[in-house]
Amino acid sequence: MFILKLVLRNTFRHTLRTSLTILSIIIALVAFGLLRTVINSWYAGVDASSASRLVTRNAISLMFPLPLSYRDKIRAVDGVKTVSYGNWFGGIYKDRKNFFANFAVDPKTYFQLNNEFMLTPEEHDAFIRDRKGFVAGRKLAKKFGWKIGDSVPLEGTIFPGSWEFVLRGIYKGKEKNTDESLFFFHWEYLNETLRKTMPLRADKVGFYMVGVKDPARAVDVTVAIDRIFKNSLAETLTETEKAFQLSFISMSEAVIIAIRLVSLVVIIIIMAVAANTMAMTVRERTREYAVFKTLGFGAFRITAMIFGESLLITMTGCVLGIVLTYPAAGAFGRALGDYFPIFVVDNNIFTVYVGASLLVGVTAAVLPAWKAIRITIAEGLRRIE
Amino acid sequence: MRDMERKGPIVEIRNISKSYRRDSQNIPVLEDITFDIGEGEFLALMGPSGSGKSTLLNLIAGLDRPDSGTIRVGGVDIASLSESGLARWRASHVGFIFQFYNLVPVLTAFENVELPLLLSGLSRRDRREHVDMALGLVNLSDRMDHYPSQLSGGQQQRVAIARAVVTDPAILVADEPTGDLDRVSAEDVLGLMDRLNRELGKTIILVTHDPLAAGRARMTRHLVKGVLT
Ligand SMILES: Nc1ncnc2c1ncn2[C@@H]1O[C@H](COP(=O)(O)OP(=O)(O)O)[C@@H](O)[C@H]1O
Ligand SMILES: [Mg+2]
Numbered sequence: 001m002f003i004l005k006l007v008l009r010n011t012f013r014h015t016l017r018t019s020l021t022i023l024s025i026i027i028a029l030v031a032f033g034l035l036r037t038v039i040n041s042w043y044a045g046v047d048a049s050s051a052s053r054l055v056t057r058n059a060i061s062l063m064f065p066l067p068l069s070y071r072d073k074i075r076a077v078d079g080v081k082t083v084s085y086g087n088w089f090g091g092i093y094k095d096r097k098n099f100f101a102n103f104a105v106d107p108k109t110y111f112q113l114n115n116e117f118m119l120t121p122e123e124h125d126a127f128i129r130d131r132k133g134f135v136a137g138r139k140l141a142k143k144f145g146w147k148i149g150d151s152v153p154l155e156g157t158i159f160p161g162s163w164e165f166v167l168r169g170i171y172k173g174k175e176k177n178t179d180e181s182l183f184f185f186h187w188e189y190l191n192e193t194l195r196k197t198m199p200l201r202a203d204k205v206g207f208y209m210v211g212v213k214d215p216a217r218a219v220d221v222t223v224a225i226d227r228i229f230k231n232s233l234a235e236t237l238t239e240t241e242k243a244f245q246l247s248f249i250s251m252s253e254a255v256i257i258a259i260r261l262v263s264l265v266v267i268i269i270i271m272a273v274a275a276n277t278m279a280m281t282v283r284e285r286t287r288e289y290a291v292f293k294t295l296g297f298g299a300f301r302i303t304a305m306i307f308g309e310s311l312l313i314t315m316t317g318c319v320l321g322i323v324l325t326y327p328a329a330g331a332f333g334r335a336l337g338d339y340f341p342i343f344v345v346d347n348n349i350f351t352v353y354v355g356a357s358l359l360v361g362v363t364a365a366v367l368p369a370w371k372a373i374r375i376t377i378a379e380g381l382r383r384i385e
Numbered sequence: 386m387r388d389m390e391r392k393g394p395i396v397e398i399r400n401i402s403k404s405y406r407r408d409s410q411n412i413p414v415l416e417d418i419t420f421d422i423g424e425g426e427f428l429a430l431m432g433p434s435g436s437g438k439s440t441l442l443n444l445i446a447g448l449d450r451p452d453s454g455t456i457r458v459g460g461v462d463i464a465s466l467s468e469s470g471l472a473r474w475r476a477s478h479v480g481f482i483f484q485f486y487n488l489v490p491v492l493t494a495f496e497n498v499e500l501p502l503l504l505s506g507l508s509r510r511d512r513r514e515h516v517d518m519a520l521g522l523v524n525l526s527d528r529m530d531h532y533p534s535q536l537s538g539g540q541q542q543r544v545a546i547a548r549a550v551v552t553d554p555a556i557l558v559a560d561e562p563t564g565d566l567d568r569v570s571a572e573d574v575l576g577l578m579d580r581l582n583r584e585l586g587k588t589i590i591l592v593t594h595d596p597l598a599a600g601r602a603r604m605t606r607h608l609v610k611g612v613l614t
Contacts, residue, residue: 002503009491291487294448295501296476298469378440378449381483 003301007308014281018313021277025317025360026324028270029353032263033325034332036349039256044177044342049241052215053113054222056208057244059235062088065204066234073228074208079221082211084109086187091154091163093144099338100140102154102183104190111135113211116174117182123148123169131189133168137180139341141170159190161197181341210238267356270317274364278310282368289372290380299373306372310365311358318357322350394421395555395588396445401454403440414440416611418454424555427582427589429602436608438592439560445590446558447475459555476504480549480587482559486541488533488548494520495529498547505552519547523577539570546577556588557581563598575601 012018056074058064068085075083086105092098107128111117119127119135127133136146146152150167165185173180187205194202212221222238229236239247282289289302325345333343398420404413414437422428422445432438443449444456447463456463459478466474488497498519502512520526523543533541542562549557559578563571579601581587591602599605607614 006489006491013491287485287487288489291483291489292500293472294475294481296472296504298472376449378443381443381448381487382439 003304003308007305007312010281010285010305011309011312017277017280021273021313022317022320024273025270025314025357026321028266029318029321029356030325030328032266032356033321033345033349033353034329035259035263035266036352037329037332037343037345038340039259040346041340041343042256044179044340044344046242046245047177049245050114050116051218051240051242052212053241054210054212054218054225054238055241055244056210056225056236056238057206059226059237062206064234065201065206066208066236068203068205070208070229070234070236071205074210074225077221077224077228079212079214079217079224080210081213082109082113084113084209084211085205085207086110086184086209087190087206088158089154089156089185089190090158091156091183093152093154098144100181100183102185104187105184106187107184110184110209113209116178117171118174119169119171123171127168130166130168131186132164132166134165134183134185135169135171136167136184137182137341138170138172139180139337140183141167143181143337146170159194159201161193163193176344177342179341181337209241267360270314270356271360271363274310274314274360275367277313278306278364278368281309282306282372286372286375286380286383290375290377290383293377293380302372303369306369307362307365311361314357314361314364318353321353321357325350393424395424395426395459396422396590397455397457398422398445399455399457401444401451401456403437403444403449403451414611415444415451418611418613420606420613422588422590424588425582425586427579427601427603428591429599429605430590430592430608431594431596431599431605432608434594437611438594438608441608442558442560442590442592446479446481446556447471476501477552478554478556480552480554480557482542482545482549482557482562484561484564486533486538486545486565488541488544490533493530493532494525494536494544494547497533497544498529498551500548501552515551516547519551520544522550523547537570538566539573542566542570542574543577546574546581550581550585550587554587556590558590558592560592561594562591563593563595571595571598 056066056070058066065087071083071085074080084106086103089102089104091102093100111119111124117135117137123135127135134152140146146167148167148170152165152167154163154165156163171180191202210221210225212218218240222240225238226236292302329343329345333340337343398418401415401418402413403415404411406412418441430438430441440449444451445458447458447466450464461474463471463474489500492500495516498516499512502515507515516529517526520529523546525540525543525547528536528540528544533544536544557578562578563574566574575598578589578591582589589602591598593599
C-alpha cells in the first residue's frame with residue numbers, strides 16, 4: 001500500500017518530464033494505431049468479399065476483356081448459380097481529384113449477387129427501368145450532395161467521351177465494412193454506345209462475377225470454368241473474389257511491409273524514451289534508495305518502486321492513447337476518406353497497445369532497478385545528486 | 386535524569402581494516418583499528434576530511450563490511466550476518482542521522498518518520514502513536530503534514546532525528562548532522578542529541594569536524610589517516 005502511494009507521488013515529482021514522456025507514448029501509440037488501421041482498411045475489400053463469389057477474367061491481364069458469349073457457357077458449368085458481368089469504367093467526375101470507382105454492370109444479376117449493397121425495391125426498379133440510370137453508395141452520394149433524379153456526368157478515360165447518368169438509387173452497406181463509395185451504371189448503355197462509336201470494343205466484358213451454389217465447392221467450379229476456355233482465343237483465370245481482391249493488394253505488399261516496419265520502429269522509439277526517463281529518474285534518486293536501504297527496505301521493495309513508476313507512466317500513456325485513438329482515427333478517416341472508404345479502428349489493436357506498454361514499462365525499468373539494487377549503501381549515500 | 390553508571394561496551398571493534406579499490410589501485414582507509422564504545426556513551430569522532438570517519442561509522446552501523454577484523458554490537462558479530470539479516474538488525478538497533486537530512490521529498494514529516502515502522506509489523510494505530518511521540522520529542526507535532534521542502538534545514542534535521550529514534554534503537558549514529566546548518570539550528574540539534582543521550586540513554590556516535598559540536602559529546606576520539614588516537 002505504501003509502495004503504491006510512493007510510486008504515485010514519485011511519478012509526478014517531475015511533472016514536465018513525466019508529462020512529456022507520457023505524451024510521446026501517446027503519440028507513438030496513436031501513430032501505431034492509425035498505421036494499423038490503414039493496413040486494415042487496405043484489406044477491408046478482401047474481408048468484405050464473399051466466399052460464394054468467383055471472378056473470371058482474361059488470363060493474360062485484367063486489361064484484356066473477354067467475349068460476352070462466355071456468359072452462357074459459364075452459366076452451364078455444374079455448380080454455377082448466377083453469372084453477372086461488368087467493366088471497370090474509369091470515368092472522372094469533373095476533376096481527377098474526385099476519384100471513386102465506377103463500373104458498368106448488368107444491373108439485375110449484379111445486385112442479386114452482391115446483396116451487401118442494399119437498395120429499396122423502389123430504387124432497384126427505378127434503376128433497372130432507366131437505361132441511363134446509376135446507383136451510388138451512401139457515402140459517395142453524400143460527399144457530392146447527389147439527390148435522386150440528379151444528372152451526373154462522367155468523363156470517360158478508357159472509353160472516351162462525355163457520359164451522362166441519372167441517380168436512381170443510393171445503396172446502403174449491409175456490413176460495417178461494406179464499401180459505400182462505389183458507382184454502378186448499366187453495362188448495356190456502355191455497350192450500345194460502343195457499338196455505334198467503336199464496334200470492335202463492343203460485346204466485351206472486363207470480368208464475370210459468378211455465384212456458386214455451394215461455397216465449399218468453389219474451387220472445383222473455378223477449375224471447371226477455366227477448363228472450358230483452355231486453348232481458346234481468350235483463356236480465362238477464375239478465382240475466388242477474395243483471391244481476386246488480394247491480387248490487387250499484393251502489388252502494394254512492399255508498402256504494407258514498410259508500414260509494419262515503421263510501427264515496429266515506433267515501439268522501439270517509445271522504449272528508448274521511457275528507458276531514458278527511468279534511467280534519469282533512478283540516477284537522481286540514488287541517495288534516496290540508499291536511505292531506504294539503510295532503513296531496512298530490501299531489494300524487492302526498491303524494485304517494486306522502480307517498476308511501479310515505469311509501468312504507471314507507460315500504462316497512463318496506454319489508456320490515454322486508447323481514448324485518443326478514436327478521435328484521431330475519425331479525423332484521419334475524414335481527411336483521407338477517398339483513399340480509405342472503410343476506416344474503422346479494430347479494437348484488437350488495443351491488445352497490442354497494452355502489450356507494448358507493458359513490455360516498454362518493464363524493459364525501461366530493468367537496468368535502472370538493477371543498478372539501484374547493486375550499488376552499496378555506503379556508495380549510494382556519498383552520491384550528491 | 387538517568388543514573389550515569391557505566392555498563393559494559395555496546396560496540397567492540399577488533400583489528401578492523403578497510404580499503405577501497407579505485408581503478409585497480411588499493412586505497413587503504415582504516416588500518417587495524419581496535420576500540421570499544423560503552424553503552425550510553427556520547428562519542429564524538431573527529432578528524433580532517435577524508436580521514437575515514439564516515440567509513441568507520443558505516444562499519445559500526447552495519448552499512449558496510451570491513452575487509453578484516455570483527456565488529457560486535459550488543460554482542461552480535463554483525464559482519465557475519467547475511468545481507469537481509471543485517472538489514473533487519475539495522476532496522477531495529479540503529480538510528481541514522483545524516484548531514485543532508487535525507488528525508489524523502491514526496492513524503493510528509495509524519496510519513497518520513499513512519500518509514501522505519503512500516504517494516505516492523507506494527508498496526509496503523511501503534512505506528513501513529515510512535516510517530517506522534519517521536520515528533521513531539523523533537524517539538525514538531527504541528528508540522529507533521531508539511532513536506533520537507535516546506536521546512537527549514539533545522540526542522541528537517543529534527544524530523545530526521547525523529548525518524549532515527551521512532552523505532553527506539555539503542556544506538557544513534559550521526560554523520561556531520563550540523564554540517565549543513567546555521568549556528569542556531571545546529572545548537573538546537575545538538576541539544577536534542579544531548580537529551581536523547583541523557584534522558585533516554587541512547588548510545589550516540591557523532592562524526593564531526595566542528596569542535597563546537599564535538600564539545601557537546603562526553604568523549605572525543607580523533608581519526609587521522611586511518612589511525613585512531
Ligand atoms: N566508495 C568509495 N570508493 C572509493 N573511495 C572511497 C569510497 N568511500 C570513501 N572513499 C575514500 O576513502 C577515504 C575516506 O572517506 P570518508 O570515510 O568519507 O572520510 P571522511 O568521512 O572522514 O571525510 C577518502 O579518501 C575517500 O575518497
Ligand atoms: Mg564523511
